Amino acid sequence: MATSSTSQPASSAAAGKPPVFQVADAAAVAEARERLDAHTVEMMAWHFHPSTGCPFWLDYATSLSFDPLKEVTCYDDLKKFPPFEDEWLRGGPVRRWVPKGMADKPMFVFETGGTTGVPKSRVNHRDFRTDYEMFSDTLPDEYFPRGANWLMLGPSGPRRLRLSIEHLAQHRGGICFCVDLDPRWVIKLIQKGWMEHLEAYKQHCIDQAITILEAGHDIRCMFTTPKLLESLALALEKKGTTIRKAGITGIFSGGTEFTPQWTRFAVEELLDGAYMTPTYGNTLMGLAASRPVVPADGYTIAYYAPQPRAVIEVVDFDNTNEVVPYGGTGRVRLTTLTHETFIPGFLERDEGERELPYAKYPWDGISGVRPFRALAASTTVGVY
Amino acid sequence: MHLPAYRFGKPYESLERDTLVHFLTGEKIAEVSQVGGAIVGRDLQKAGQARAALLAIDPEEIVERLQTAGTLYAHGTLTVGDSKQSPDDFVKQQSATTGLPESLCRANMQKNMFVLANMDRMLDALSRGLSPEILWKGYGTEHRGVVVSYQAQSPVLGLVLPSNSPGVHTLWLPVIALGVGLVMKPGSQEPWTPYRMTAAMIEAGIPAEAISLYPGPTDVGAGILNTCRRSMIFGSAKTVEQYRANPGVQVHGPGFSKIILGDDMVDDWEQHLDVMAESVAINSGRGCINASAIYASRHTKEIAAALAERLGPIDVKPPQDPDSKLAAFTIPGAAKAIWGQIETGLKASGVSHMTAPYGDRLVEGGRCGWLRPVVAHCTSPEPEIAKAEYMFPFVSVVECPQATMLEKIGPTLVCTAMTENPAFQSELINSTAIDRLNFGSIPTTKLDWLQPHEGNIIDFLYRSRALQMAVEKTAAVS
Numbered sequence: 001m002a003t004s005s006t007s008q009p010a011s012s013a014a015a016g017k018p019p020v021f022q023v024a025d026a027a028a029v030a031e032a033r034e035r036l037d038a039h040t041v042e043m044m045a046w047h048f049h050p051s052t053g054c055p056f057w058l059d060y061a062t063s064l065s066f067d068p069l070k071e072v073t074c075y076d077d078l079k080k081f082p083p084f085e086d087e088w089l090r091g092g093p094v095r096r097w098v099p100k101g102m103a104d105k106p107m108f109v110f111e112t113g114g115t116t117g118v119p120k121s122r123v124n125h126r127d128f129r130t131d132y133e134m135f136s137d138t139l140p141d142e143y144f145p146r147g148a149n150w151l152m153l154g155p156s157g158p159r160r161l162r163l164s165i166e167h168l169a170q171h172r173g174g175i176c177f178c179v180d181l182d183p184r185w186v187i188k189l190i191q192k193g194w195m196e197h198l199e200a201y202k203q204h205c206i207d208q209a210i211t212i213l214e215a216g217h218d219i220r221c222m223f224t225t226p227k228l229l230e231s232l233a234l235a236l237e238k239k240g241t242t243i244r245k246a247g248i249t250g251i252f253s254g255g256t257e258f259t260p261q262w263t264r265f266a267v268e269e270l271l272d273g274a275y276m277t278p279t280y281g282n283t284l285m286g287l288a289a290s291r292p293v294v295p296a297d298g299y300t301i302a303y304y305a306p307q308p309r310a311v312i313e314v315v316d317f318d319n320t321n322e323v324v325p326y327g328g329t330g331r332v333r334l335t336t337l338t339h340e341t342f343i344p345g346f347l348e349r350d351e352g353e354r355e356l357p358y359a360k361y362p363w364d365g366i367s368g369v370r371p372f373r374a375l376a377a378s379t380t381v382g383v384y
Numbered sequence: 385m386h387l388p389a390y391r392f393g394k395p396y397e398s399l400e401r402d403t404l405v406h407f408l409t410g411e412k413i414a415e416v417s418q419v420g421g422a423i424v425g426r427d428l429q430k431a432g433q434a435r436a437a438l439l440a441i442d443p444e445e446i447v448e449r450l451q452t453a454g455t456l457y458a459h460g461t462l463t464v465g466d467s468k469q470s471p472d473d474f475v476k477q478q479s480a481t482t483g484l485p486e487s488l489c490r491a492n493m494q495k496n497m498f499v500l501a502n503m504d505r506m507l508d509a510l511s512r513g514l515s516p517e518i519l520w521k522g523y524g525t526e527h528r529g530v531v532v533s534y535q536a537q538s539p540v541l542g543l544v545l546p547s548n549s550p551g552v553h554t555l556w557l558p559v560i561a562l563g564v565g566l567v568m569k570p571g572s573q574e575p576w577t578p579y580r581m582t583a584a585m586i587e588a589g590i591p592a593e594a595i596s597l598y599p600g601p602t603d604v605g606a607g608i609l610n611t612c613r614r615s616m617i618f619g620s621a622k623t624v625e626q627y628r629a630n631p632g633v634q635v636h637g638p639g640f641s642k643i644i645l646g647d648d649m650v651d652d653w654e655q656h657l658d659v660m661a662e663s664v665a666i667n668s669g670r671g672c673i674n675a676s677a678i679y680a681s682r683h684t685k686e687i688a689a690a691l692a693e694r695l696g697p698i699d700v701k702p703p704q705d706p707d708s709k710l711a712a713f714t715i716p717g718a719a720k721a722i723w724g725q726i727e728t729g730l731k732a733s734g735v736s737h738m739t740a741p742y743g744d745r746l747v748e749g750g751r752c753g754w755l756r757p758v759v760a761h762c763t764s765p766e767p768e769i770a771k772a773e774y775m776f777p778f779v780s781v782v783e784c785p786q787a788t789m790l791e792k793i794g795p796t797l798v799c800t801a802m803t804e805n806p807a808f809q810s811e812l813i814n815s816t817a818i819d820r821l822n823f824g825s826i827p828t829t830k831l832d833w834l835q836p837h838e839g840n841i842i843d844f845l846y847r848s849r850a851l852q853m854a855v856e857k858t859a860a861v862s
Contacts, residue, residue, distance in 0.1 A: 193626045199610055230422035238429060261399040262420055269426060299399060 020297045024362035032307060032362040037074040039308035039337060044072045047342040052101030056088070057342060059096075075311070078335060079321045084346040086284075089120035097123045099340065110160035112283040115187045119158070122283050127340045128160045131286035132168040134306050135279070138289040138360075139172075143250035143275035147173040148220035151248075153209045153228050155183040160283050165223045165252075177217060179208045181228075206231050210239075213246045221250045226257040226266075233270035242272035254279040254287070258369070260299035267299075279303070280369055284343055285310045285334045291358045291365070303369065304361030311335040314354035314366050317374075320347055323364070324354050331372055348372070385414040385477075387465040387579055389599060391427050392434055392565075393592025402572065402599065406480040407714040407752045408703075413480050414465070416575055419600045421607030424567070427596060428540070428611040434565025435539035437591035443516035446590070447503050447561050453581070453588035454500025458493055462583040469580065478576040479703045482547060483712030483752060486704050488667055492550040496577065499554045499833055503561050509834035510558070510842050519563055519842075523851045533851035534842075538632075540565035540596075541845065542612030544605040544619070545578060547571030548775055549670040552618060552636065553581065555837060560585065564845050565594040567612055569604045573714060609633060614845055634844055638773045639672025639797030641828040644812070645680035645687075646803025647786045653683050654690070656802055656825055660779075661694045663800065663828040665757060668711035669777035673798050673820075675828045676773040678781045679765075679789050688738040688761035688781035695757035695777055696742030710776065712752040719746060719753025722774055726758060729769030736761040738781075765792040790815045797838065798828040 024032075047053045048061050048068040061068060066080050089097075094109055102125055110128070111119040150169035156162040162178060169176035189198040209232055213219055224232065229251065233243050243251070251274055258278045266276060280303040281287030288303035288310075305312040314330040316322045324330040332348035351372045355365035388395040398417035405412055438446065456462060461470045469477075475489045482489075499506065507516065514534070518524035523533040541559050545568055546552060559566055570578040578597060586592045598604050609615050609627075616634045617623060624637035643660055645653055663675035680687060701708035713719040723746040730737045738759040739745065747754040757777035762770040770780045771794060784792055790811055793799075800822040801812050812821060819838055822828070831837065 193622075195606065195610070195626075196630075230425065234422070234425050234429070237426070257420075259400060261418070262422075264399055265420065265423060270422070 019356060020294070021291050021302075022359040024357035024359050028359070028362035029357050032357075033075070036308040036311065036363070040075045040078060041073060043337045043339070043342060044068045046101060046339055047099065050100075052099055054099045055096040075335075078344045081344040083320065084343050086120055086346060089122065089284075090118040094121060094123060097121075097341075102340065108160070108163070109158070110283045111158040114158075115184045115191075120283075122160075122341060124160060125340050127286070127338050128164045129167050129171075130338075131306060131309070132164045133171050134309075135287055135289060136168055136171050139250065139252070139277065140275065144172065144221050144252075145249070148249075149174045149217055150176040151209060151212055151219045151222045151224075152176050152178040153205065153222060153224040153232065154181060155225075156180050157182055157184075159183075161223075168223075168252075169221070172221075174221070177212045177219060179205050179212070181205055202228070202231055206235050210235060210246075213248075219247055221252070222248050223252045226253060226255050226262060229253060229266065229276075230270065233266075243270065244272035244274045248274050250274065251276040252279060253277070254281060258301050260301060263293055263301060264295070264299045267293075280366075282348075284341075284346060285312075285336055288312060288366075289361070291360070300367050301369075302355040302358070302365040302367040304355075304358060304363065304365040305334075307361070307363050309336070309338050311337070311363075312366050313364065314352060315347075317351075320345070326354050326356055329353050329368075332366060332369070385465055385467040387414055387416045387575055387599065389417045389419045389423070390582065390592075390595065390597040391423065392430070392594070392596050393586075396423075404481045404573065404575075407483045407712050408480075408749065410751060411480075413477055414575075416570075416572075416599045419598050419604060421600070421603035424596075424598050424604055424607035425611050428567065431538075431540045431565065431567070431612070434567075434594045434596075435536065435563060437593045438560065438563045438565065439520055441591070443520050443561070443563065446563075447507065447516075449589040450500050450503050450557075450561055450585065453584040453590065454497045454503075456587050457500065457581055457584035458497040460584065460587070462580060462587060464579050464583045469583075474576060474580055478550060478574065481573045481576070481714070482550075483714040484550070484668065484670075484703070485701070485708035485711060487706050487708060488711065489550065491667070492577075495551050496553055496557065496581070499557045502833065503558060506558055506833055507561055510836060510840055516561075516563075519846060531851060531853065533849050534846040535849055536564060537845055537847055538564065538613035540567045540612055540614075542608035542615035543568045543578075544608055544615065544617040545569060545571045545574075546618035547573035548618075549667060550574060550577045551667060551671055553577045554833070555636070555841070556616065557581075558841055559845070560590055560594065562842065562845055564614075565596075567596045567598070567608055569598050569600065569608055572599070575599055634839060636672065636838060638676075639674070640677070640771070640773050640795055641673050641675050641798040642793055642796050642800075643675050643678045643828065644789060644793070644799060644801045644803070645678070645683075646801065646805050646808050647681055648805045648808075649802045650680045650683055653680065653687050657687075657690055657694065659800065659825045659827050660687070660691060664691070664779040665695055665698070665709065665777035666827070666829050668709060669757070670711060670775050671829065672773075673829045673831065674777070675779060675798075675800070677770060677793070678779060679784050679793060680781070681783065681785050681789075684763075684781045684783040685736075685761055688736070688759050691779065691781065692738035692742065692759040695759060696739040698757050698777070699743075700747050700754045700756070710754050710756065712749065712754050713775075714752045716751065717753075719755050720748065722776075723755060726755075726769070726772075726774070726778070729767065729772060730760060732767040732769065734763035735767045735769055790817065793817055798822065798831075800824075800826055800828050 047057050105125045108124040109121050111121050113119045152165040166176040278290045278301050279287045288305045291302050313323050313333045315333045332350040334346045336343040349372050350369050352366040352369040355367050357363050388397045398419050400418040401415040402418050404414045475486050478489045479486045526532050541564050568578050582595050618636045624635045627633040627635045738761050745756045755776040760769050760780045762780050762782045765782050765784050770782045796818045798820040799818040
């Protein structure tokens with residue numbers, strides 16, 4: 001719109017201010033990079049070896065002008081691959097994605113999208129468990145006590161999130177209660193303009209969540225989406241109580257609505273002292289933890305991918321092999337490098353600002369994540 | 385200049401801001417705090433306090449304060465957001481972000497002031513002489529000696545406001561005088577009227593805790609509509625369709641207002657040319673009350689040609705020029721896209737473009753665009769363009785036999801009918817397609833504020849219901 005533009009607070013780097021978080025030192029950054037380079041070579045050896053790679057990549061390699069086994073010697077060499085097309089993930093046969101090296105392992109398939117048409121799918125053996133075990137290490141025990149029970153108030157069905165949260169709870173010694181939620185139906189309701197039905201469905205989920213919270217199960221931790229968190233907090237407020245008083249001490253949440261303003265509002269008015277940690281992720285990548293979100297940093301939410309298993313880069317909108325300067329705005333490019341899945345240079349439907357490496361995560365981060373401007377008009381944000 | 389949100393009187397500065405810039409130069413005019421729908425939901429749990437704050441003041445005192453607010457709005461220097469704003473500042477800011485010529489901004493300002501200045505008469509007319517005390521107490525005795533009860537259906541009215549014409553704000557101005565608070569989502573390009581009006585009302589002594597302003601994205605509007613038991617929304621035909629069946633939402637969409645020339649008067653069409661031209665073109669044709677079609681059984685080609693001669697030469701002028709009559713389309717590409725639709729419509733069978741001889745209609749600027757007036761002639765009501773409405777001076781002159789006119793006109797917010805034929809007048813009165821009906825040479829844009837507009841606001845906010853008391857209590861009620 002010519003007459004207006006919406007802005008969020010700029011990242012420290014973009015604003016030219018000294019960062020208020022502990023920036024990683026050069027040695028740590030270099031060491032992390034070496035680890036990423038070595039990991040990349042290891043993954044090429046796995047995914048492109050005839051005895052271990054999956055049928056898709058082994059077949060694809062025959063069309064490449066280079067040999068991934070010999071000519072990828074560091075992470076940057078992955079630029080030799082053409083951009084990954086997520087359309088390849090739609091439709092079967094699903095086994096073409098299963099690496100031969102784990103053909104005898106039990107496999108899950110997780111889906112993303114699918115409101116209309118064929119969803120994208122990713123096979124999984126235990127990646128989701130590994131990702132969430134690593135993420136577990138980032139959670140403060142003070143707010144996410146070991147042994148505490150969890151409530152999963154988020155998308156269920158063929159998504160990896162529901163199993164992942166359950167595994168996270170179990171990994172930390174707790175038991176996870178779940179509410180059923182179909183995000184594809186939510187998106188259809190929005191697209192059809194059936195707002196009364198949307199409200200009723202949301203209320204249906206919130207009612208179940210409150211019933212579980214009030215049932216004496218000693219639930220202390222929760223996963224939910226920003227929209228459901230709002231609704232839950234307001235519903236509890238109407239009953240004269242709060243999220244904290246309902247027993248919740250730690251909330252793990254995610255989604256592009258996680259703006260600094262929303263976070264500030266949640267911290268100041270919804271959480272009543274409960275701790276909330278934002279995350280960014282999807283079925284293809286896994287999940288990226290955030291550095292602490294604090295008022296002194298303007299509630300900036302900066303995410304760091306679980307390197308070397310996944311890499312987030314903020315790249316130029318036109319030249320997607322080029323990262324933007326720190327503080328600059330660009331499109332999110334994801335690379336997944338696990339034994340189960342290889343996805344090089346997938347251009348996400350999001351954009352954001354490139355963030356400096358953080359001491360705990362000595363590699364690039366991203367802040368201000370929001371729907372990619374060129375696609376935003378056609379994107380329906382549902383419950384995420 | 386920064387416009388914060390107001391949460392029942394308390395300013396709230398968001399970390400996210402919308403930057404409003406001048407439609408011609410790109411110069412920054414203001415920043416507007418952006419909040420989310422959840423803030424609305426949370427605040428509205430305390431909406432009862434807004435009504436309570438109003439009911440603590442005598443209703444006649446409220447009306448007097450609103451009249452003072454009208455004067456302050458039109459003539460005072462007020463604190464709006466973090467800045468002082470004179471009437472001239474207001475006009476320039478409103479023009480800069482909406483593309484409206486300054487003269488039209490001033491005219492709309494007068495319209496809003498007029499409504500506030502005449503609030504006592506308006507309330508008397510809309511309530512049919514009901515004592516305002518009855519709305520305050522919920523019951524009372526009418527002048528006929530009958531006990532009546534009016535129950536407020538919501539402590540606040542939610543408003544999802546538009547950016548197209550500042551004149552639409554007249555619709556919600558009586559709400560405070562009815563003892564009901566205001567919860568507004570201002571138009572993204574025209575936050576000026578709600579903010580200045582709020583400042584004027586608070587300066588005049590209306591309790592700040594009765595008014596909220598929540599600028600923000602669409603989820604704020606959804607939050608308002610979901611949470612307020614009574615709301616008004618301004619939007620497209622699609623919006624109208626979406627909320628048509630919701631009794632808690634009053635939808636104001638395209639008006640498709642029309643002028644009808646009856647067979648008994650159509651031969652004198654030239655006498656009504658001024659009214660036709662004014663109905664189409666005043667306020668840059670932006671309002672739902674501007675005429676988008678003129679129906680007659682004969683002389684339609686001559687009418688269209690005469691209107692084209694009158695309106696066709698109107699050209700784009702700088703917004704500060706007192707003779708500037710055309711507002712800009714400030715969204716890039718909008719004017720061009722609309723012109724594309726119109727061009728397609730003009731190519732249909734039975735349609736003639738009568739303003740073609742007066743030069744190009746599409747005028748493209750660096751950051752915006754304009755559409756000069758368009759008059760189309762249609763040999764029947766069937767072409768799509770005969771049913772169209774656009775946000776600039778656009779009219780289809782449609783040839784249609786009088787006998788089928790009322791079947792063909794479709795929904796019509798304002799109908800000016802030139803006829804003295806009692807039978808046709810009766811048909812017009814009975815036509816449920818027509819909301820406001822004018823008989824005689826009255827522009828569709830000339831509204832009598834003592835009459836209801838798209839339903840009576842009092843009937844929307846209050847429910848008349850039975851309240852009976854034992855005989856010995858009746859004396860206490862009266």
